[in-house]
Amino acid sequence: MTDRLVVIGGDAAGMSAVSQARRRRGPDDLEIVVFERGRHTSYSACGIPYLVADVVHDAEQLIARRPEVFRSRFATEVHLRHEVVDIDLDRRVVMVRDLEAGGERNEPFDHLMVATGATPVRPKLPGADADGIFGVQVLDDGVALRRRLDHTDVTRAVVVGAGYIGLEMAEALVQRGVEVTVVEQAPQPMATLDPDMGSLVADAMRRLGIVFRLGESVTGFDTAEGSVGAVITTAGTLPADLVILGLGVRPNSQLAAEAGVAVGPTGGLVTDRRMRTSTPGVWAAGDCVETFHRVSRRPVTIALGTHANKQGRVAGINIGGGYATFPGVVGTAVTKICGLEIARTGLGEAEAAAAGFATEAVVVESTTRAGYFPGAAVMQTKLIVERRSGRLLGAQIVGEENAGKRIDALAIALWNEMTVEEMTGLDLAYAPPFSPVWDPVLIAARKAAERLDGPTGLSTVEAR
Amino acid sequence: MTDRLVVIGGDAAGMSAVSQARRRRGPDDLEIVVFERGRHTSYSACGIPYLVADVVHDAEQLIARRPEVFRSRFATEVHLRHEVVDIDLDRRVVMVRDLEAGGERNEPFDHLMVATGATPVRPKLPGADADGIFGVQVLDDGVALRRRLDHTDVTRAVVVGAGYIGLEMAEALVQRGVEVTVVEQAPQPMATLDPDMGSLVADAMRRLGIVFRLGESVTGFDTAEGSVGAVITTAGTLPADLVILGLGVRPNSQLAAEAGVAVGPTGGLVTDRRMRTSTPGVWAAGDCVETFHRVSRRPVTIALGTHANKQGRVAGINIGGGYATFPGVVGTAVTKICGLEIARTGLGEAEAAAAGFATEAVVVESTTRAGYFPGAAVMQTKLIVERRSGRLLGAQIVGEENAGKRIDALAIALWNEMTVEEMTGLDLAYAPPFSPVWDPVLIAARKAAERLDGPTGLSTVEAR
Structure with a gap:
């Protein structure tokens, strides 16, 4: 008996689920059909500004995988310009509208994957629909x-x-x-x-x-x-x-919500760690869901391709009969604007306060390479630390070339609930083209640890 | 009553200790004297190849701090071209030879900081002392x-x-x-x-x-x-x-060893986590000591300025009456050779086997930026993973620009004893100029997790 998986949305989350589900279940065991209301599958939305800037020359470059690939490699039928307009959870069918040919039809499912993404916030203001x-x-x-x-x-x-x-x-x-x-x-x-x-x-x-x-x-x-x-x-x-x-954007959760799938306080669909919604057989992933923030311990919606890919993969593994869980996020992000690399992870000062933390914050200026090495660039690193425990709660970086990706080190330290004191001992890579002998991450951790330790850095333990 | 700290060796470890000890104890409480047999203090030995290549134009640029700075900022007397030739632990004096003026004298100490560094291995071969x-x-x-x-x-x-x-x-x-x-x-x-x-x-x-x-x-x-x-x-x-x-180099531990300070199986001086040697009042840090490898759980000697700085800082805080510990190393290193960035952390396959681990290894090829983004460069990432637990034991990177420093993410994951399965969920920074949507670290973790999970990636838990 062949199961049928219907996927609503053919971008990162949906298509990651497809490839993982197919990897575990062949076409005789699981039929997979995707409905995508747009004209493309699996493209990099994050690349759009670079297409506009002409840093990337051709829109085709942003497309990771075309429908043909899903057909040939994953035995999956992808219907572009097809919009799912209704979900009937009792009858286990979705109603699909063909945006090109017109007309609607019902499509049955055993598993339903909701990967409807997010919708840009458009102000309801006079003239907002004008050309330009x-x-x-x-x-x-x-x-x-x-x-x-x-x-x-x-x-x-x-x-x-x-x-x-x-x-x-x-x-x-x-x-x-x-x-x-x-x-x-x-x-x-x-x-x-x-x-x-x-x-x-x-x-x-x-x-x-x-x-x-x-x-x-x-x-x-x-x-x-x-x-x-x-x-x-x-x-x-x-x-x-x-x-x-x-x-900004908001989760495109309305379709599923109207069918009776639970929506959380953020407006995103609620899932468990395996990406199951409140309705058996209905899965969701990507920009349309809310996810657990590991530091604030609150649900958040963060529209980012990296989360969509991971969540879609987790859903697909589980749909395929495997076991995988999505562990939540810590709010890591990076971008490059006007020559500056800008990155963050965890909570900012106001977010930490809102989550009930008493914090200290430090900002240190350092360089991306040894000071004497050509190309050494200035970077600022800010750490937000819980006052009593010294635990890292958040970090922000603004700096020139080679500054931004250092946020990953901080994100992983924070993920593991390290204190800044522990972080001062981390064995990070040092060589003059890559870092001063004290890496900026270590300098920031040291400064934060000293701040917590009092103005002289004199700890309470005396041990001459 | 003023204590007297004598420091043997005026480079990274010794001078880091000086600045931290002075920060906590003023000149009336602690007199500090440094003897350095060379002509410089606190320089970047790692910068020497770049000086030779003329990437760095002037040797002066490699010197972080001169003796005058230690005098004025840290009230510390630094004697260059002075070699300590004997330590008398009973009388608490060191014998110092003035390499310029000639002559020897005894200098008393209460605390002794051994920061004698490492000595290059010179083959005892015919002609080895020739010019050139x-x-x-x-x-x-x-x-x-x-x-x-x-x-x-x-x-x-x-x-x-x-x-x-x-x-x-x-x-x-x-x-x-x-x-x-x-x-x-x-x-x-x-x-x-x-x-x-x-x-x-x-x-x-x-x-x-x-x-x-x-x-x-x-x-x-x-x-x-x-x-x-x-x-x-x-x-x-x-x-x-x-x-x-x-x-390569070997720890310069002979002077202290002859005085009776314990030396470990690696030839380095043995210290505890506070950088105390076996002899009360005698501290050691830097290339002359052996340190704890957190993955192999064995002592190692690794001559790297970053460890010397950290260990010196820890010794200095403790000499100053504070409390600090050095947590050991995981063997992280990075370099840039012929356009390639090369990095490692943890154990290699042979090292892991020698330490008793049964391992799996994966190598993945990926890119440093989104594939379509200008400057996307190829990188290879290798992970060495414990077979049963899936714990990350080691990682190696060889790749083009922006590849090497990603080792820090792996070093911190490994430091925290993460499994590759846990690592697949890490919230790393993504934007096209910095990473593909699946960061190379995540791709490698995924591949390793799938390898451990069997050829189809089908886990043992069935949960349709």
């Missing part, structure tokens, strides 16, 4: 934006929202010769960093000519003949040929 | 070698020994336009890597024209008028204007 206003969530957005920049005369752009995607897009536009203004409701850009670290990023962007309008909200858009001409904010009017919405 | 044969242990060696290359006509060089330092020097000489042959007793270069990984390094070096003579031993040197003219090996004669000895 772009989201940057799916590859087609990136392709359309790239075409606009290649073929029309774009002089001034406004980016709404100063998170990762907003700032990456701002830089991409500057690289394309466009004047860019970033409007952000918050008093500082890059709210995923603490203000002291975020301001380093803003300063670097201003040096490239990017204008920030902070503490301003967008209230509408001026349009003429259906095209955007200006962005209206609480503080004035900003002329713009092009507007990018970088207001 | 260089060690590269102390800064003066590097300066002399650099002068030789700058001012005389060096055409052909032979490097004896294909460890880190030998290969770094081979590359430096090639960069200076010298023809280089490397003679190594072992069947492969880079014995700190497993043969499969080491051969990748050898191949890259051969492409730069470096000739390897493997499985050959040096039996002597041809000299004329006191200068070297050729290296004689078990397989022939290699003409050479210049010879570099890169045969």
Whole structure:
């Protein structure tokens, strides 16, 4: 008796599940069908800003695997431009709409994998649907934006929202010769960093000519003949040929929720560690689910391809009859903006306070290589530490080349609940082209340990 | 009553101890005197190959702190070109020889810090003291070698020994336009890597024209008028204007050992975790001590500035009345040779077997950035894993730019005794300029976990 797995969404989470399920169960044992409402499978959404900047020249490069590959290698039928519009959990069918040919049909399932991703937040404001206003969530957005920049005369752009995607897009536009203004409701850009670290990023962007309008909200858009001409904010009017919405995303959980699958306080679908939803036989993974934050111990939604891939893999192994669990996240992220590498893991100061931690924080300046070695670049490392225990709760890095990926060391230390005192002893790789003799991670740990130990560093144990 | 701390050796370990001890105890409480037989304090020995290659232009750049700084900032008297030739533990004095002015004198101590470093292995072979044969242990060696290359006509060089330092020097000489042959007793270069990984390094070096003579031993040197003219090996004669000895180092423990301080099976001084030797009031740190390897659980000697600094700091804190411990090492190292970044941590396959582990090993090829991102470079990652538990025991990386420092993530995972299965869930930083969506560390962990799980990856737990 052949089981049938229906996958809703053909990107990272869905397709990782497909390959793992197929690896364990052959086509005679498990039929797999994927419905994807877009035109592509398995592409790198994170690569869109680089496509726009023309760092990556062709949208095709962002596509990891095409439907044909899933057919031939994984014996899986992928239907593009097919949208699942209803899930009937009692009858175990989904209703699918063919967006090209039209018409709807029911498709039965034994297992259902919900991998519907996230939807960009679009403000419900006058003119928000005008031509020239772009989201940057799916590859087609990136392709359309790239075409606009290649073929029309774009002089001034406004980016709404100063998170990762907003700032990456701002830089991409500057690289394309466009004047860019970033409007952000918050008093500082890059709210995923603490203000002291975020301001380093803003300063670097201003040096490239990017204008920030902070503490301003967008209230509408001026349009003429259906095209955007200006962005209206609480503080004035900003002329713009092009507007990018970088207001973040929210989990695309509505379809499953309407069918009765449980949604958590974050708006994401609730799963257990094996990626099972509240409904037997229904699995979920990727941007549409909420996940466990190992430091705050609270559910969070973080739309990142790396989590989607891991969660999809876990779901697929379990659907295939294996055993795998997703252990949660610690909020690690990295990006590169205007020559700066920016990374974080764990909790920021405000997040740690909100989670009930009493903290100390240190910021240290160091270099990415031995100071005398050519290419040694400056980097700032911030650690947030629990006051009593000395446990690392969070870390942030802003620095030049070779700074950002050092966050992984901090992420793994934090994952293992190390204290900064323990971290001072870590055996990290040293050679002049790679690090000063005290690696920046160790310097930061030392400074944090000394801070906790009191101003002289004199510990309470006396032992001459 | 003022205590007196005498420090033997004015480099990383000794001077780190000085700064920490002084931080906790003022000059009225603790007098500190340092005797250093060389001409410099606190310099980067690891930088010597780069000085020779002219990547670093001036020897002065390698000096971190001069004696004047210790006088003014740490109220510490540093006597250069003063060699301690005897330690009398009963009378609590050291006998010091002034290498410039001549003469010996006794200097009393309450605390004695032994930071005598390591001595290069010099073969006792005919002609080994000839002009043109260089060690590269102390800064003066590097300066002399650099002068030789700058001012005389060096055409052909032979490097004896294909460890880190030998290969770094081979590359430096090639960069200076010298023809280089490397003679190594072992069947492969880079014995700190497993043969499969080491051969990748050898191949890259051969492409730069470096000739390897493997499985050959040096039996002597041809000299004329006191200068070297050729290296004689078990397989022939290699003409050479210049010879570099890169045969490794051994702990300089003899002085303390003769006074009665305990030496371990490795030849290094034995200390406890606070860097106390077997003799009350006598401390030791740096290349002259043996240390605990956290994976093999055996004592090892590893001559690396990063350990010397950490151990010196720990000794200094304890001498100063604080409490600090050195937790041991996991054998992490990194270098850059002929465009390749080479790193290791933990145990290699043979080392793991010698320590009694049954292991599996995997090697995965991946890229340092998203495959489509400009600058994506190839890297090989090898993991050595305990068979039953899946615990990570060791890792090795050979790859192009941005590959090497990823060893830190593996070193910290290994430090925390993570299994490869646990590691597959690690929250590492992803963005296209920094990593594929599956970081190379995660890909390697996945492959190792799948290997342990059987050929299909089908786990024993069935849970459809």
